[in-house]
Amino acid sequence: MITVLRIGHRISRDKRITTHVALVARAFGASKIIIDTKDKKIEDTIYSINKRFGGNFEIESGVVTKKIINNWKGTIVHLTMYGEELNKSIKKIDKSKDMLIIVGAEKVRPLIYEKADFNISIGNQPHSEVSALAIFLDKFTKGLWQKKKFNGKLEILPTDKGKRVISKDS
Amino acid sequence: MITVLRIGHRISRDKRITTHVALVARAFGASKIIIDTKDKKIEDTIYSINKRFGGNFEIESGVVTKKIINNWKGTIVHLTMYGEELNKSIKKIDKSKDMLIIVGAEKVRPLIYEKADFNISIGNQPHSEVSALAIFLDKFTKGLWQKKKFNGKLEILPTDKGKRVISKDS
Numbered sequence: 001m002i003t004v005l006r007i008g009h010r011i012s013r014d015k016r017i018t019t020h021v022a023l024v025a026r027a028f029g030a031s032k033i034i035i036d037t038k039d040k041k042i043e044d045t046i047y048s049i050n051k052r053f054g055g056n057f058e059i060e061s062g063v064v065t066k067k068i069i070n071n072w073k074g075t076i077v078h079l080t081m082y083g084e085e086l087n088k089s090i091k092k093i094d095k096s097k098d099m100l101i102i103v104g105a106e107k108v109r110p111l112i113y114e115k116a117d118f119n120i121s122i123g124n125q126p127h128s129e130v131s132a133l134a135i136f137l138d139k140f141t142k143g144l145w146q147k148k149k150f151n152g153k154l155e156i157l158p159t160d161k162g163k164r165v166i167s168k169d170s
Numbered sequence: 171m172i173t174v175l176r177i178g179h180r181i182s183r184d185k186r187i188t189t190h191v192a193l194v195a196r197a198f199g200a201s202k203i204i205i206d207t208k209d210k211k212i213e214d215t216i217y218s219i220n221k222r223f224g225g226n227f228e229i230e231s232g233v234v235t236k237k238i239i240n241n242w243k244g245t246i247v248h249l250t251m252y253g254e255e256l257n258k259s260i261k262k263i264d265k266s267k268d269m270l271i272i273v274g275a276e277k278v279r280p281l282i283y284e285k286a287d288f289n290i291s292i293g294n295q296p297h298s299e300v301s302a303l304a305i306f307l308d309k310f311t312k313g314l315w316q317k318k319k320f321n322g323k324l325e326i327l328p329t330d331k332g333k334r335v336i337s338k339d340s
Contacts (some may be wrong), residue, residue: 017186020298027295053295082326082333089330113332123316124326125197125223128190131304134297138305146293156252156294160259162283163252 001098002030002140004133007065007112008105009037020130021103022046026057028137029145030101038062054152069115074098078116079132080108081124089120090139101136103129171268172200172310174303177235177282178275179207190300191273192216196227198307199315200271208232224322239285244268248286249302250278251294259290260309271306273299 004025009018018035019042025033026046035042039061046059069076074097083089093099102112113119122132137145157164174195179188188205189212195203196216205212209231216229239246244267253259263269272282283289292302307315327334 013186016183017190020187020300023295023297024301027293027297028301049296082329082335084330085328088328110332119330121326121328123197124328125193125320126219127193127197127304128300130190130298130300131194131198134301134304135308138308150295156291158255158258158291158294159252160254160289162280165252 002137003098003100004030004033005065005068005100005102006033006035006105007102008108009035009039009061010105011037011039014105015039015042017105017128017130018042019045021133022059023049024130024134024137026055027145028134029141029148030057030137032058032060034063034065034068035059035061036063036065052152052154054150055148068100069102069112072098072100074100075118076100076102076116077118077120077136078102078108078112079122079129079136080104080113080119081121081126083119083121086120086122086136086139089118093118093140101133103133105129172307173268173270174200174203175235175238175270175272176203176205176275177272178278179205179209180275181207181209184275185209185212187275187298187300188212189215191303192229193219194300194304194307196225197315198304199311199318200227200307202228202230204233204235204238205229205231206233206235222322222324224320225318238270239272239282242270244270245288246270246272246286247288247290247306248272248278248282249292249299249306250274250283250289251291251296253289253291256290256292256306256309259288263288263310271303273303275299
């Protein structure tokens with residue numbers, strides 16, 4: 001089971017980025033996202049996505065992150081542009097354990113680097129926590145996130161032109 | 171040469187998402203981003219990143235996109251959750267041609283679907299244009315974006331704990 005922990009979330013500045021982080025977590029195979037700052041609006045957005053597109057992805061916000069990190073039974077991965085190369089680190093992760101993936105916004109406290117079992121970088125150029133999480137989960141799941149069935153009311157069928165959407169009434 | 175075209179950019183709503191799209195374009199091997207709406211602040215952010223972290227990634231904003239699309243000599247890829255599966259489409263793209271990758275914000279006009287040579291989806295669940303672009307460029311370049319040298323004043327060296335940064339004065 002994969003949980004994403006989003007730290008340093010500020011409602012006004014980060015609302016869209018954190019929403020995108022949550023959507024990536026959901027689409028790329030995580031089971032849950034935890035956000036440090038309480039943000040009802042993001043919770044509602046994600047539940048509305050679940051309702052339409054399916055799955056049982058969980059979201060919890062307004063959480064004391066120190067407790068989550070200290071009590072975590074499993075592996076802690078921290079995604080940071082300062083970390084060890086993805087290709088080197090990913091092989092070392094024990095896939096049988098639950099994983100907590102920490103993604104920060106702007107500056108991250110030194111404590112996080114210490115508590116993480118793995119500090120991992122997705123390249124060493126600045127880009128985005130959204131892309132870092134997506135690339136990490138894509139590599140970690142070996143692309144299997146694409147096979148996940150969400151069984152939602154709405155299902156999008158791949159097509160070369162236009163849109164093909166199946167809408168199932170419940 | 172890869173150019174990213176960001177359409178539907180609204181300054182107040184999208185400033186951080188579009189900045190992240192631009193940073194992903196830069197980090198994952200594109201040469202340039204074009205943004206439909208003029209946004210001096212994002213331009214400044216990207217030039218400041220270039221100055222510190224190197225490379226000659228270009229940014230242009232406030233552009234008539236219709237002209238860009240109609241005059242494009244090369245391949246046009248449109249990333250959309252409604253598109254054809256990535257794994258199927260990516261093989262068909264001629265790598266010798268210049269590529270324009272269109273990424274929208276919210277709703278995209280039907281014209282874009284028609285003008286694109288390839289409408290490609292990165293999974294068929296909603297996530298983010300930031301992650302879609304990153305995954306596409308990672309697959310398209312077969313991970314080679316990680317090898318690109320930026321030769322910036324600041325260079326980050328991968329490390330398992332803490333931060334290792336080389337700062338070169340020019």
